Amino acid sequence: MNNPFRLNIEGLERVLVSLQQKGYEVIGPRHTDGVIVYDRIHSIDDLPAGFVDELTPGMYRLTNNGSRQFFGYTLPPQSWKRFLYPPRRELFTFRKDGKSFGLAPKEDQTPAYAFVGVRACELGAISIQDRVFSSGDYRDEAYLSARRRNFIIAVNCSHAAENCFCTSTGNGPKAGAGFDIVLTEIVNEDSHYFVAETGSDVGTSLMEGIGAGRADESDVDAAEETIRKACDTVRKSLDTSDLPKLLADNTDHPQWEDVAKRCLTCGNCTMVCPTCFCSTVEDTTDLTGRIAGRTRTWDSCFTMDFAKVSGGNFRISAKSRYRQWLTHKLSSWVEQFGVSGCVGCGRCITWCPVGIDLTAEVSAIKGGATKQESGGSR
Amino acid sequence: MPQRKNAGTPKVAVFKFASCDGCQLSLLDAEEELLDVAGAIDIAFFPEASRRMLRGPYDIGIVEGSITTPHDVEHIRAIRKSCGALITIGACATAGGIQALRNWKDIRNFVHIVYASPEYISTLDRSLPVGSFVHVDFELRGCPINKYQLLEVINAFLNKRKPNIHAHSVCMECKMKGNSCIMVARGEPCLGPVTQSGCGAICPSFNRGCYGCFGPMESPNAPALSARFRELGQTRHDIKLAFRTFNAYADAFRKESESHEQ
Numbered sequence: 001m002n003n004p005f006r007l008n009i010e011g012l013e014r015v016l017v018s019l020q021q022k023g024y025e026v027i028g029p030r031h032t033d034g035v036i037v038y039d040r041i042h043s044i045d046d047l048p049a050g051f052v053d054e055l056t057p058g059m060y061r062l063t064n065n066g067s068r069q070f071f072g073y074t075l076p077p078q079s080w081k082r083f084l085y086p087p088r089r090e091l092f093t094f095r096k097d098g099k100s101f102g103l104a105p106k107e108d109q110t111p112a113y114a115f116v117g118v119r120a121c122e123l124g125a126i127s128i129q130d131r132v133f134s135s136g137d138y139r140d141e142a143y144l145s146a147r148r149r150n151f152i153i154a155v156n157c158s159h160a161a162e163n164c165f166c167t168s169t170g171n172g173p174k175a176g177a178g179f180d181i182v183l184t185e186i187v188n189e190d191s192h193y194f195v196a197e198t199g200s201d202v203g204t205s206l207m208e209g210i211g212a213g214r215a216d217e218s219d220v221d222a223a224e225e226t227i228r229k230a231c232d233t234v235r236k237s238l239d240t241s242d243l244p245k246l247l248a249d250n251t252d253h254p255q256w257e258d259v260a261k262r263c264l265t266c267g268n269c270t271m272v273c274p275t276c277f278c279s280t281v282e283d284t285t286d287l288t289g290r291i292a293g294r295t296r297t298w299d300s301c302f303t304m305d306f307a308k309v310s311g312g313n314f315r316i317s318a319k320s321r322y323r324q325w326l327t328h329k330l331s332s333w334v335e336q337f338g339v340s341g342c343v344g345c346g347r348c349i350t351w352c353p354v355g356i357d358l359t360a361e362v363s364a365i366k367g368g369a370t371k372q373e374s375g376g377s378r
Numbered sequence: 379m380p381q382r383k384n385a386g387t388p389k390v391a392v393f394k395f396a397s398c399d400g401c402q403l404s405l406l407d408a409e410e411e412l413l414d415v416a417g418a419i420d421i422a423f424f425p426e427a428s429r430r431m432l433r434g435p436y437d438i439g440i441v442e443g444s445i446t447t448p449h450d451v452e453h454i455r456a457i458r459k460s461c462g463a464l465i466t467i468g469a470c471a472t473a474g475g476i477q478a479l480r481n482w483k484d485i486r487n488f489v490h491i492v493y494a495s496p497e498y499i500s501t502l503d504r505s506l507p508v509g510s511f512v513h514v515d516f517e518l519r520g521c522p523i524n525k526y527q528l529l530e531v532i533n534a535f536l537n538k539r540k541p542n543i544h545a546h547s548v549c550m551e552c553k554m555k556g557n558s559c560i561m562v563a564r565g566e567p568c569l570g571p572v573t574q575s576g577c578g579a580i581c582p583s584f585n586r587g588c589y590g591c592f593g594p595m596e597s598p599n600a601p602a603l604s605a606r607f608r609e610l611g612q613t614r615h616d617i618k619l620a621f622r623t624f625n626a627y628a629d630a631f632r633k634e635s636e637s638h639e640q
Binding site: 033034035037058059060061062076077078082087088261262263264265266267268271272282283284285286287288289297298300302303304305316318350351352353354355 | 414415417418530532533534536537539542544545546547549550553554555556558559561562563564565568570571572585595596597598599602603605606
């Protein structure tokens with residue numbers, strides 16, 4: 001660790017206040033109705049102290065263990081994607097005026113967001129979407145503008161959930177890059193504080209601005225111990241060696257038929273995936289037809305409209321749709337963007353209503369492993 | 379003062395068969411939008427709203443209700459002939475409605491119990507959607523329909539464009555709305571994954587599982603969802619009842635409830 005700060009609880013509060021004073025809309029974890037959600041927060045009192053989650057395929061349970069730990073949960077259903085790349089965005093309106101017409105782009109009103117509590121896998125996902133939306137001819141200026149103004153406070157995980165496999169994808173549990181500040185939360189019987197490293201000049205100046213002191217050697221040791229323990233709790237794995245080729249070579253594997261019997265084609269996996277970026281556009285009109293508008297909305301490769309083209313739909317079966325999703329995520333994504341589309345967060349496993357586990361599907365396609373009990377065999 | 383319509387204003391008629399009126403009420407319920415709609419179309423026949431009943435032909439016919447009697451069959455065929463575009467609205471018109479529960483029973487028994495002189499009753503042996511008898515140009519789902527979807531369909535027809543009505547799952551709109559998941563986070567059965575979107579994911583937004591009011595989504599895998607319901611502690615009977623509600627006779631739901639018959 002490179003000369004980190006030590007931040008006590010009041011210090012974290014000063015960080016949140018400082019971000020708000022600088023004009024950021026601060027988004028962080030809150031407890032709402034039995035789940036953690038990323039939402040607007042104003043002070044450390046909004047943070048979900050004591051909440052821990054249990055995540056297995058198709059199952060999420062949140063309980064409060066009475067601890068003071070703010071970041072003891074692992075991952076909520078919705079990722080930061082919905083702030084940077086919202087489910088609906090109005091793009092422009094068309095107005096017909098006599099014989100001419102005019103186009104008015106919709107003004108981008110995305111605030112400068114400060115995210116608090118971004119996990120290592122989520123930093124990975126944001127960096128993937130950065131690539132997707134900045135590469136080639138199709139840049140998403142609204143996304144890129146939101147990212148340029150984005151302040152990120154990451155948090156190193158203190159433990160993994162059952163569905164986590166970030167160590168396989170190389171994304172966690174320790175945050176590597178892509179943050180302004182990264183916190184490691186230390187909760188002892190007699191102390192509760194954060195070891196904070198900075199990853200940018202704005203991060204450092206903010207920490208100095210609130211008068212944070214430097215961490216000593218024992219603080220750094222405690223932080224490193226926390227991260228090491230977190231590594232040890234990652235149980236699930238995905239064998240990524242030669243994975244793009246394995247999937248590309250096995251498009252006729254019988255496992256695709258097997259998973260299609262269980263898959264609901266409901267699209268939940270793509271909605272919660274922090275890297276899935278597919279969208280569609282909807283054209284609307286007023287009743288007179290003089291004003292028309294175009295709105296972009298999230299879409300999913302699991303919907304029937306997704307592959308509907310002139311002449312028909314080229315992915316009617318559930319088999320072809322699940323295969324498209326998984327092979328894109330883990331195989332053709334690499335060709336397209338130079339990295340895998342999976343960061344090992346396991347959201348698709350947790351929030352699949354029938355608990356389909358992509359790591360189990362990959363194992364089955366690899367042929368070595370037997371089918372897993374939970375979800376994988378249903 | 380009633381607005382004088384020019385010759386190009388489309389004539390719209392609203393018809394009702396076996397139903398509760400809730401869906402056509404959605405049009406009156408459009409409140410803020412109603413004046414705009416009334417300005418853009420000529421409501422030529424809408425007995426629930428007005429005594430003014432102009433004869434056809436009509437440009438657009440909006441039909442609520444299921445077909446349950448031989449007279450209904452004749453009537454819907456005549457309506458089809460008098461309407462340019464025929465739009466059916468609601469679970470009754472698109473799937474046979476809640477009254478299709480009688481399709482699993484012998485209708486003669488009901489008739490004998492209910493009516494003093496059953497010989498005067500002439501009814502079909504099943505309650506069926508309009509589409510079983512005539513060609514339908516667009517089916518708008520829901521029990522009841524969503525008024526914004528109805529306005530969207532009317533708007534799309536007026537502007538000769540495709541309506542933005544999606545046949546994908548409730549889950550899609552539930553997640554886009556920012557909800558978590560009733561089934562995953564609470565272990566409660568929810569028909570959202572096999573049900574078509576359009577309601578705005580109302581029930582899951584209030585921590586209730588989806589009842590399937592909008593009928594089967596575009597590619598429902600009901601057996602897989604039922605298997606999960608069993609793991610969540612639902613009995614075969616519970617599952618049969620879950621699929622046997624407002625859209626009981628829609629193909630995917632009908633097959634699933636029948637496969638859970640004891």
